[in-house]
Amino acid sequence: MMSEARAEEIQRALASNSPMNRFRSFMKGVWSHKKGRAGLIILTALGLLAIFGYFFAPYSPYNTNSLAFQPPSYQHLLGTDYEGADIFSWFLIGTGTSLVVGLSIALLSAFIGVLVGVVAGYFGRQVDDVLMRAVDVLLVIPGFPLLVILSAFLPPTLETTIFVLSILSWPFLARVVRSQTLSLKERPYIMASKLSGLNGMQIIIRDILPNLLPIIFINAIFLAVGGVVAQAGLAFFGLGDLRSVNWGTMLYFFQAEDGIVYRAWWWLLPPGLGIVILGIGANFLSNAIYEISKASKGNGK
Amino acid sequence: MTTSTIMEVVDLSVDYVLPDRTIKAVSHVSLDVNKGEVIGIVGESGSGKSTLAMTFLKLLEYPGKIKGGKVVYYGSEGKSDVLKMKPSALRKYRWKEVSMIFQSAMNSLNPVMRIEDQMGDVMVEHGYKEDEVDERIDYMLQLAGLTKNVRKSFPHELSGGMKQRVNIALALSCDPKILIADEATTALDVVVQRQILTRLLKLKDDLSISLIFITHDISLVANIADKVNVMYAGKIAESGPSNEIFDSPQHPYTKALLASIPSLEQEKSVKGIRGTPPDLSEEIKGCPFKDRCDSVFDRCKNEVPELKMVSQGHYAACHLYGR
Amino acid sequence: MITLRYLIRRTIYMAITLFIALTLVFLLPRAVPGNPVMDVLLTKYAGRINPYQLKIIESELHLGGTLWQQYVGFWGSLIHGNFGPSFYYYPEPVSQLIMTHLPWTLFLLGTSLMISIVLGIFIGSYSGWKRGASDSFLQGFSISLTSVPYFWLALIFQLVFAVLIVINGFHIFPVAQGYGITVTPGTNLPFVLSVLRHSALPIITLVITSFTGFALLMRNTVVTVLDEDYVLLAKAKGLSDNTIRKQYVNKNARLPVATSVALAFASIVGGAFLVEVVFSYPGIGYVLYNAVTVSDYPLIEGIFVMITFTTIIANFIVDLLYAYLDPRVVLK
Ligand SMILES: Nc1ncnc2c1ncn2[C@@H]1O[C@H](COP(=O)(O)OP(=O)(O)OP(=O)(O)O)[C@@H](O)[C@H]1O
Ligand SMILES: [Mg+2]
Numbered sequence: 023m024m025s026e027a028r029a030e031e032i033q034r035a036l037a038s039n040s041p042m043n044r045f046r047s048f049m050k051g052v053w054s055h056k057k058g059r060a061g062l063i064i065l066t067a068l069g070l071l072a073i074f075g076y077f078f079a080p081y082s083p084y085n086t087n088s089l090a091f092q093p094p095s096y097q098h099l100l101g102t103d104y105e106g107a108d109i110f111s112w113f114l115i116g117t118g119t120s121l122v123v124g125l126s127i128a129l130l131s132a133f134i135g136v137l138v139g140v141v142a143g144y145f146g147r148q149v150d151d152v153l154m155r156a157v158d159v160l161l162v163i164p165g166f167p168l169l170v171i172l173s174a175f176l177p178p179t180l181e182t183t184i185f186v187l188s189i190l191s192w193p194f195l196a197r198v199v200r201s202q203t204l205s206l207k208e209r210p211y212i213m214a215s216k217l218s219g220l221n222g223m224q225i226i227i228r229d230i231l232p233n234l235l236p237i238i239f240i241n242a243i244f245l246a247v248g249g250v251v252a253q254a255g256l257a258f259f260g261l262g263d264l265r266s267v268n269w270g271t272m273l274y275f276f277q278a279e280d281g282i283v284y285r286a287w288w289w290l291l292p293p294g295l296g297i298v299i300l301g302i303g304a305n306f307l308s309n310a311i312y313e314i315s316k317a318s319k320g321n322g323k
Numbered sequence: 324m325t326t327s328t329i330m331e332v333v334d335l336s337v338d339y340v341l342p343d344r345t346i347k348a349v350s351h352v353s354l355d356v357n358k359g360e361v362i363g364i365v366g367e368s369g370s371g372k373s374t375l376a377m378t379f380l381k382l383l384e385y386p387g388k389i390k391g392g393k394v395v396y397y398g399s400e401g402k403s404d405v406l407k408m409k410p411s412a413l414r415k416y417r418w419k420e421v422s423m424i425f426q427s428a429m430n431s432l433n434p435v436m437r438i439e440d441q442m443g444d445v446m447v448e449h450g451y452k453e454d455e456v457d458e459r460i461d462y463m464l465q466l467a468g469l470t471k472n473v474r475k476s477f478p479h480e481l482s483g484g485m486k487q488r489v490n491i492a493l494a495l496s497c498d499p500k501i502l503i504a505d506e507a508t509t510a511l512d513v514v515v516q517r518q519i520l521t522r523l524l525k526l527k528d529d530l531s532i533s534l535i536f537i538t539h540d541i542s543l544v545a546n547i548a549d550k551v552n553v554m555y556a557g558k559i560a561e562s563g564p565s566n567e568i569f570d571s572p573q574h575p576y577t578k579a580l581l582a583s584i585p586s587l588e589q590e591k592s593v594k595g596i597r598g599t600p601p602d603l604s605e606e607i608k609g610c611p612f613k614d615r616c617d618s619v620f621d622r623c624k625n626e627v628p629e630l631k632m633v634s635q636g637h638y639a640a641c642h643l644y645g646r
Numbered sequence: 647m648i649t650l651r652y653l654i655r656r657t658i659y660m661a662i663t664l665f666i667a668l669t670l671v672f673l674l675p676r677a678v679p680g681n682p683v684m685d686v687l688l689t690k691y692a693g694r695i696n697p698y699q700l701k702i703i704e705s706e707l708h709l710g711g712t713l714w715q716q717y718v719g720f721w722g723s724l725i726h727g728n729f730g731p732s733f734y735y736y737p738e739p740v741s742q743l744i745m746t747h748l749p750w751t752l753f754l755l756g757t758s759l760m761i762s763i764v765l766g767i768f769i770g771s772y773s774g775w776k777r778g779a780s781d782s783f784l785q786g787f788s789i790s791l792t793s794v795p796y797f798w799l800a801l802i803f804q805l806v807f808a809v810l811i812v813i814n815g816f817h818i819f820p821v822a823q824g825y826g827i828t829v830t831p832g833t834n835l836p837f838v839l840s841v842l843r844h845s846a847l848p849i850i851t852l853v854i855t856s857f858t859g860f861a862l863l864m865r866n867t868v869v870t871v872l873d874e875d876y877v878l879l880a881k882a883k884g885l886s887d888n889t890i891r892k893q894y895v896n897k898n899a900r901l902p903v904a905t906s907v908a909l910a911f912a913s914i915v916g917g918a919f920l921v922e923v924v925f926s927y928p929g930i931g932y933v934l935y936n937a938v939t940v941s942d943y944p945l946i947e948g949i950f951v952m953i954t955f956t957t958i959i960a961n962f963i964v965d966l967l968y969a970y971l972d973p974r975v976v977l978k
């Protein structure tokens with residue numbers, strides 16, 4: 023639970039103008055929250071692995087000079103795959119690719135989602151109607167088959183995967199942002215801004231977006247995790263760039279090259295556990311942010 | 324206690340224990356209910372009326388806690404303390420002996436069940452036969468002034484007044500000995516309020532049940548109650564026969580309540596009571612009414628007034644009287 | 647309550663969704679530079695499909711003529727339920743392939759969803775009724791499961807229960823396929839038993855990854871409903887805990903769960919497809935996987951349209967079900 027003083031401090035910091043200050047005290051708040059700290063540690067560790075993993079990889083992922091399907095040993099900490107490539111190296115390098123894909127998807131789809139949501143919520147009427155109908159349709163069409171058909175026709179690259187996943191991931195966030203905007207719009211201080219002659223875009227950027235940040239951030243975290251999982255799923259389905267080294271292609275080759283028959287658990291576990299740990303970290307962090315922003319709202323005013 | 328006593332509340336105290344504070348919602352309340360009598364319980368919002376009523380059915384839930392006292396019920400099989408009943412005994416006692424029209428009657432009906440099912444399940448639970456139940460539903464609805472076709476309705480299809488009547492029908496469905504009506508008419512417009520009140524009193528006479536009538540409107544009680552208990556800050560400030568309370572109120576709070584009734588006959592100005600009730604989560608020194616009282620004197624600041632008899636059956640908790 | 651107006655509106659809405667999905671199917675291959683469909687036919691299938699067949703395929707898929715002519719032809723075929731021939735299984739029509747494999751997927755999806763909902767409602771109701779007993783279990787379970795990829799869990803189960811664990815020379819579950827090689831498909835007991843045994847691991851995977859969502863939602867609504875006045879009244883009536891729980895709490899608390907089924911359906915479809923791939927389960931997902939591998943475009947398109955259609959219908963049914971469960975709802 024948050025102490026009131028803590029929440030007040032965060033609230034004050036959020037109200038102060040310097041973005042850097044805001045960010046710092048926000049991080050402080052998350053750090054002093056038990057789950058928040060756990061989430062931060064997990065995600066930072068994965069982030070470091072993603073950035074520096076490449077340099078620690080003992081082998082090239084394309085080095086196939088060892089025997090195939092070897093269980094973990096000193097030479098190969100996580101054993102070898104069907105071609106004799108080092109799985110530990112694959113995992114280290116793959117972490118980077120997978121996380122970059124996830125982050126790109128989060129950024130791109132959060133951008134679309136926030137844009138659509140704010141515009142629909144703020145301007146209302148026909149704009150809202152049209153946008154929300156589109157969102158409804160997108161939410162109804164089953165995502166995975168749509169992903170498959172798009173990926174099947176577009177060139178098999180990581181960029182395609184990122185693009186396709188971003189295009190399909192934003193509707194939920196758009197809905198959330200829209201309903202929040204709708205309620206924010208009625209607040210007195212925004213009415214005041216309107217009366218003082220600011221135009222729509224200015225009000226959105228000055229008064230609405232800052233209030234939406236926690237919820238956007240939480241959703242972006244899940245968009246990133248969702249992106250990593252979805253990319254892995256697509257790769258597993260044989261779609262996208264299969265030469266790229268990432269968690270998804272590791273699982274694809276495990277399946278396609280009969281890893282099961284060789285009981286190669288050392289090949290199966292790392293990518294999946296990577297995803298699971300990422301998910302747990304994201305959950306912790308978003309829980310913390312949610313509780314903090316709720317507490318500071320509850321005590322403010 | 325007299326031979327016709329049916330319920331006896333003794334020194335009852337209830338707290339709401341919250342993480343950061345404890346609200347003393349009811350403190351040392353005692354009262355008797357006789358057969359066929361109408362008891363009025365009057366008090367401002369937050370004075371603990373509903374909390375008190377809940378304990379008669381042992382319905383308090385977290386964070387409510389019974390701190391002490393007894394609710395003795397004199398049933399056909401002798402007397403027993405409701406607060407110490409085992410779950411099975413309690414279930415038999417509820418609704419069959421004492422039933423209630425809740426303050427929130429508008430939301431007290433299950434939105435996804437038909438009225439007849441909500442009335443039927445309780446009768447079946449209390450041992451009525453299937454075919455009997457069917458007839459009784461019609462009968463009870465008719466008693467409450469509703470037509471048969473309400474049976475098949477869902478709550479959302481009924482108006483506020485109709486829901487209130489369904490609650491009355493429901494409360495009467497198992498022939499209870501005591502009926503508690505907690506602000507049973509407050510949410511309704513004046514015309515419907517009249518109708519329901521009249522209906523309730525007629526039923527009470529026809530079925531010879533005791534009625535505990537809870538309201539913040541002291542003028543309502545004047546006409547219908549045999550005895551009145553005026554509650555203030557979780558305590559009984561004054562209690563006695565209805566006519567005595569109205570003709571010669573003793574407690575300054577009762578006087579103030581009576582003065583606040585708008586009257587058509589006399590051209591007197593309506594006076595609200597100044598100030599607000601005390602915060603029940605804080606220790607109250609002396610009389611709880613001292614900050615709002617016109618007759619306050621030194622003793623009120625330090626000494627808690629006890630209920631004292633001012634005349635036969637008439638009690639007041641005020642340092643001005645008694646002894 | 648359902649009004650005619652609702653049915654009409656709903657039908658229009660479904661038609662629009664389907665129209666958008668189908669137009670996408672039409673435009674996608676034609677918008678990508680260098681028509682990939684013809685490209686694949688000429689390269690990948692060069693040896694297997696002769697020039698004469700090629701001409702037929704071209705006309706059946708409406709690949710020639712102006713864009714407008716193509717579009718009209720495309721709809722003409724669709725109205726007859728004709729998605730053209732499969733490339734890989736040429737000349738078998740796509741619709742035929744879909745009809746053979748769709749039932750497997752519907753069985754998998756239907757059973758898993760049903761079990762998940764029932765299990766979720768049961769566990770969530772229990773945990774909510776106890777006001778959060780077993781909460782930490784439920785939360786821990788769901789936090790660690792929400793991001794577990796369906797197919798990875800399927801692989802783990804396959805490895806453990808169909809490969810690693812051997813009891814008296816037998817595995818607990820078969821590794822793959824929809825039924826054993828010793829049984830003949832049809833309405834005979836050995837076949838049914840074999841199907842059940844083969845579906846067990848796929849179903850278990852889908853259930854484990856999807857029931858916690860329902861359970862958490864149910865738990866939260868039960869906790870809210872417990873504070874409702876009608877539950878207090880039910881207690882005052884002296885009803886048994888069992889009746890209160892069934893008639894007063896659960897009947898109300900399950901309503902939000904029913905709403906969530908529509909969204910859950912869309913997400914479990916993807917899970918089911920991937921799980922089918924893991925177990926080589928002869929459903930539509932596995933067929934789609936193979937179609938992707940061999941660039942069998944008509945098959946991919948047909949499956950997409952079919953699944954979209956199924957999902958829309960499923961949504962419609964959920965709406966009707968909801969109106970049935972909640973008398974306050976008027977579908978208009
Ligand atoms: N569930 C609860 N949790 C905490 N405090 C409560 C709860 N219910 C009642 N209280 C507090 O107990 C006191 C008595 O409340 P109660 O509802 O019994 O008053 P009342 O006389 O019925 O008022 P009203 O006329 O508004 O119905 C109030 O101060 C109220 O805030
Ligand atoms: Mg009350």
